Amino acid sequence: MAKISSPTETERCIESLIAVFQRYAGKDGNNFKLSKSEFRSFMNTELAAFTKNQKDPGVLDRMMKKLDLNSDGQLDFQEFLNLIGGLAVACHDSFLKGTPLVKHP
């Protein structure tokens, strides 16, 4: 019988991204897109630390508009990933500023 290995960290990440997206996208309307309210619910729960830091109350609406590339008023999974990617790059950039570029022997 083929040995089933446990998922790697990267595989768990991909699974999580799909699970989290579906948890919020499945609340109302189209099960595979985030409506405006589902996006707000996601941002206020999963990324509360980021969201609570935003002074401007209109930031979520502006973010949604920017992410909604096909302007259908919803975020599909690719548009959602662009959000995650943008946040990850921002976090990585701040990580970069804290560590030397090349390890010195």
Add this chain to the structure above:
Amino acid sequence: MAKISSPTETERCIESLIAVFQRYAGKDGNNFKLSKSEFRSFMNTELAAFTKNQKDPGVLDRMMKKLDLNSDGQLDFQEFLNLIGGLAVACHDSFLKGTPLVKHP
């Protein structure tokens, strides 16, 4: 004292993506880019299930070329995220084919 809440699933995902990228990018040369060999090492370890399924031995080189948008022979974090995003969308698409679009009451 401010209450420090444990990271959400989405925050853990972002942390993992950075940690995995740095684990492989830090092996040689530039600590913040995946060289060809680091990319192969990542693909053969973190995504072995995907990689082992590829019949064509040249697939990793072609993937690297496609992902390396600025053709510097390395993958920076954004280019790496495009790989993860592409795989996540492919997984989500196959998930979509298995579930009804809208929940029927």
